[in-house]
Amino acid sequence: MRAKYVLSEVFLGLWRNVTMTIAMIITMAVSLSMLGASLLLYWKVQDMQDYFYTRVEMSIFLKSDVTPDQKAQLADALNHDSRIQSAPYESQDVAYKRFREQFKDAKDLVDSVKPESLPASFRVKLKDPNQYAAVQNDYKSKAGVDSIVNQQKTLDKIFSILGGIQNLALVVAIVQGLAALLLVANTIQVAAYSRRREVGIMKLVGASNWFIQLPFVLEAVFAGLIGAVIAFVVLIVTKAFLLDGPLSGIFTSNFIPPIGWQDILLTLPLLLAVAAVISAATGWVTLRFRLRT
Amino acid sequence: MKSRGWTRPWFSSLRTFGTKHDACPLRLLSLRVNFRPVIRLENVTKTYPRASRPSMEGATATIEKGEFVFFIGPTGAGKSTIIKLLLREETPTSGRVIVNGRDVANMHSWKVPAFRRSLGCVFQDFRLLPNRTAAENVAFALEVIGKSRTVARRVVPEVLELVGLGGKENRYPHQLSGGEQQRVAIARAFVNRPLILLADEPTGNLDPDTSIEIMRLLDRINRTGTTIVMVTHDSNIVNQMRRRVIEIDSGRIVRDQPRGVYG
Numbered sequence: 244m245r246a247k248y249v250l251s252e253v254f255l256g257l258w259r260n261v262t263m264t265i266a267m268i269i270t271m272a273v274s275l276s277m278l279g280a281s282l283l284l285y286w287k288v289q290d291m292q293d294y295f296y297t298r299v300e301m302s303i304f305l306k307s308d309v310t311p312d313q314k315a316q317l318a319d320a321l322n323h324d325s326r327i328q329s330a331p332y333e334s335q336d337v338a339y340k341r342f343r344e345q346f347k348d349a350k351d352l353v354d355s356v357k358p359e360s361l362p363a364s365f366r367v368k369l370k371d372p373n374q375y376a377a378v379q380n381d382y383k384s385k386a387g388v389d390s391i392v393n394q395q396k397t398l399d400k401i402f403s404i405l406g407g408i409q410n411l412a413l414v415v416a417i418v419q420g421l422a423a424l425l426l427v428a429n430t431i432q433v434a435a436y437s438r439r440r441e442v443g444i445m446k447l448v449g450a451s452n453w454f455i456q457l458p459f460v461l462e463a464v465f466a467g468l469i470g471a472v473i474a475f476v477v478l479i480v481t482k483a484f485l486l487d488g489p490l491s492g493i494f495t496s497n498f499i500p501p502i503g504w505q506d507i508l509l510t511l512p513l514l515l516a517v518a519a520v521i522s523a524a525t526g527w528v529t530l531r532f533r534l535r536t
Numbered sequence: 537m538k539s540r541g542w543t544r545p546w547f548s549s550l551r552t553f554g555t556k557h558d559a560c561p562l563r564l565l566s567l568r569v570n571f572r573p574v575i576r577l578e579n580v581t582k583t584y585p586r587a588s589r590p591s592m593e594g595a596t597a598t599i600e601k602g603e604f605v606f607f608i609g610p611t612g613a614g615k616s617t618i619i620k621l622l623l624r625e626e627t628p629t630s631g632r633v634i635v636n637g638r639d640v641a642n643m644h645s646w647k648v649p650a651f652r653r654s655l656g657c658v659f660q661d662f663r664l665l666p667n668r669t670a671a672e673n674v675a676f677a678l679e680v681i682g683k684s685r686t687v688a689r690r691v692v693p694e695v696l697e698l699v700g701l702g703g704k705e706n707r708y709p710h711q712l713s714g715g716e717q718q719r720v721a722i723a724r725a726f727v728n729r730p731l732i733l734l735a736d737e738p739t740g741n742l743d744p745d746t747s748i749e750i751m752r753l754l755d756r757i758n759r760t761g762t763t764i765v766m767v768t769h770d771s772n773i774v775n776q777m778r779r780r781v782i783e784i785d786s787g788r789i790v791r792d793q794p795r796g797v798y799g
Contacts, residue, residue, distance in 0.1 A: 248679060440665055441676075447623070447663075448728065449652030450680035 252458035253465060256434045263433060264466055267426045271470025274419030275518055276477040279510040281412035283478070283502055288405050299372045301393040303330075303382055304362040313387035314363075320385070321365055326374050330367045335359060362389060420521070423470070427463045427525045434459055435533050460526040467522030471514040478507050573634075574732055574763050575599040575622065580631035582617050582787075590629070591617040593787040599765065601731075604758045606774050607767045608798060609784035615767040618784075619736045622765065623655060624648050636731055653681055656725030656733045656762075660740035662717045664709040670696060670720045671705035677724045691727060699723045699753055715746035719753065726757055733757060735766040739773060747773060771798035 257264045303321075305314065314332075321330035333341075339358035346352050369375060372395065379391045435442060445455050486502060577597045583590040591614040599605050607615045620626040621633050624640045633640040636654055643651060664673050674695060675688040696705050699719040709717050718738060725733055735754065739747035751773055758764045768774065774781060774797060781796030782789055791799070 440663070444663060444665065444676065444724075445680045446649075447652065447657050448677040448681060448724070449649045449655075451649045451682075452646065454680060454682070 249454075249458050249461065252438075253461045256438070256458060256462045257465065259437060260430060260433055263426070263430045267423065267430050267463075267466045268470045268473065270419060270423040270426055271467055271518060271522075272473035272477065274416050274423050275471050275474035275514045277412050277416035277419060278517065279474055279478050279514055280481075281409050281416055282510055282513065283506055284405070284409040284412060286506060287502060288402065288409060291405075292402060295398050296372045296395070299369075299375070299394045299398060301367045301369070301375055301379065301391055301395075303365040303367060303391050304389045305364060305387050306389045307359070307362065309363070309387035313385075317365065317382075317385060317387060320382075321367065324378070324381075326370055326378055328368045328370045330365045333364050333366055335361055335363045338363065423467075424521065424525050427467070427522050428529045430466070431459050431463055431526050431529045432533055434462060435530065456527070456530045459530055460523055463522040463526035464519050467518035468515060471511075471518035474514050475507075475511045478510060482507055572601045573598045574601045574636050575765070576632070576634040577621075578632040578634070580621065580628045580633055582614075582621060582626060583629045590787050592621070592628075592784075594631070595784075595787075595789050597782060597789060597792060599763060601763055602758070602761050604755070604764045604777070604779040605766070606777070606779060606781045606796075607765065607784060608769060608771075608774055608781055610769065613784045614787040615769075615784055616736055617787075618765070619657070619734050619767055622732070622734055623652065623657065649681075653728060654731045656728065656730035658718070658721050658725050658733065658735040658738045660737040662709070662714075662721045662741075664717055664720055664724075666709050669706045669708055670701060670712065670716075670723075673709070673720055674724045674727050677727060681728070692723075695723045695727045696720075698756075699726075700749075713746070714742050715749060718742065718746075718750055722750070722753060722757070726762070730762065732763045732765060735764065735768075737768055737770075738766065739768065739770055744772060748776070751777060774798040 303317070305317075318330070318332060321327055335358050338361040339356070342356065342361055343353050367378070369378060375393050375395055379393065382388055383391050442455055482502060482504070575598070577595050580592055580595045581590050582592040595618075607618050609615050617626065621628055621640070622635055624643060627641045635651075638651065640651070665676060668676060671692050674692045675685075678688045678691065679685065693702075693705060696702060699722055701716060701719050701723065704712065704716065707716075709720070712720065718741075722733075722738075733754070738754070739750055742750060747770065754764055754766070755777070778795045778797070781791065781793045781798070783791035783796075783799065
């Protein structure tokens with residue numbers, strides 16, 4: 244009977260205050276879908292960082308007037324450096340072939356460049372990509388070295404942009420979450436006010452505090468869970484109609500790994516848990532102030 | 537398990553008592569022998585925040601089990617403060633309020649609900665739920681403290697019969713007269729068989745004839761051994777009942793008479 248009473252109170256309360264309930268659910272849903280999106284982005288960026296940073300290369304470009312002696316010395320030093328995994332030599336001819344391959348669509352560009360104008364280089368792959376600064380320092384002043392270019396810098400830029408997008412989503416999630424929090428608090432206060440007679444009598448006859456408060460807290464939790472489910476649906480729809488549809492081009496370039504269904508599925512329990520905990524905590528704190536004896 | 541106490545036909549003993557006015561000196565005597573204070577006020581002072589003077593100042597009184605006590609005095613004298621202190625809606629600024637052997641002021645707030653189950657309370661404005669019938673109003677008080685619906689179904693008709701509302705169980709408060717509404721409120725306060733029944737101006741909204749009927753009902757409940765503390769300024773009733781009278785003026789107890797009149 245208790246469970247039945249509590250549940251009927253919960254649904255009655257949500258229904259009595261239906262506009263507020265809807266507002267609460269919508270705000271909750273927006274906040275949680277933003278949270279979910281930033282979570283997915285975070286996971287993806289982690290994956291990408293792991294993937295790309297381990298494959299990062301640095302190129303040691305040689306001067307055009309480099310002597311075969313200097314070249315051999317450099318190759319020897321690189322091959323005996325314990326920090327370096329491999330350092331294949333790329334001659335001017337090979338570099339030219341690659342250049343032609345990469346820019347085959349821009350015929351004018353290819354025609355204007357001769358094999359001699361492209362520098363030869365060592366393509367250095369490090370064992371630990373974080374040591375690139377030290378390695379760069381060691382080799383930049385060696386004889387025959389023109390310049391050292393590191394892909395990591397480019398990657399850093401890309402990831403800082405992705406990180407920015409992720410932070411933006413997180414900020415939106417937090418601001419919306421704050422709004423949702425205030426709405427939960429407000430809804431509970433309205434609910435407590437509309438049931439003040441019942442609450443007064445319950446207190447008078449000695450109903451326990453949790454029994455008085457439970458319907459209100461459950462009301463908030465229930466709305467929060469609906470919000471989480473809606474947010475989950477929003478993520479699914481985004482994946483199905485946006486990422487797999489018009490935006491699928493991003494992923495075919497192979498730079499950004501596609502977001503899998505299992506990633507999206509993984510957000511559901513997280514969103515549900517966050518929604519439940521936040522609404523329950525807000526509800527409980529609100530009632531502490533509202534329904535004190 | 538919890539409902540075991542309800543299997544006793546507690547109401548039958550109540551019915552064997554006569555409804556005529558108290559004329560049995562033996563009953564009073566037995567109360568004296570069975571000395572057991574259920575309420576003790578020890579030098580109680582209550583000053584509300586931002587109030588210029590205390591609502592209750594140095595009040596000391598002892599109320600024994602089964603007593604019927606009137607607290608009288610002009611409006612604003614601090615009568616209602618007594619009820620609030622006994623219910624622990626308020627805690628005293630100083631002094632001790634002891635109800636049924638428990639120090640109410642120093643009670644943990646989580647123990648308050650269980651404590652309140654040993655009290656029943658009736659107010660001037662009845663405080664019934666308008667969207668529930670008489671029976672549902674009484675049952676509500678049982679259900680919210682965890683009694684099963686089966687228990688409520690058995691006990692509620694009995695207690696409504698007892699307060700004289702047999703046959704009106706399914707009426708809503710707006711279909712009942714003021715006196716009948718107060719009977720529902722009394723049924724709700726009494727259904728849990730409290731040790732003490734607190735009544736804050738229970739006849740304040742009723743005409744004199746109905747007031748007398750309500751007092752008869754309270755008297756019958758008192759005869760079951762329930763201590764009754766009633767706050768009133770209805771001199772007629774106090775003079776007719778001839779029970780203990782504690783008069784309060786400006787927060788101080790100025791008179792405490794065993795069989796008093798309004799004065």
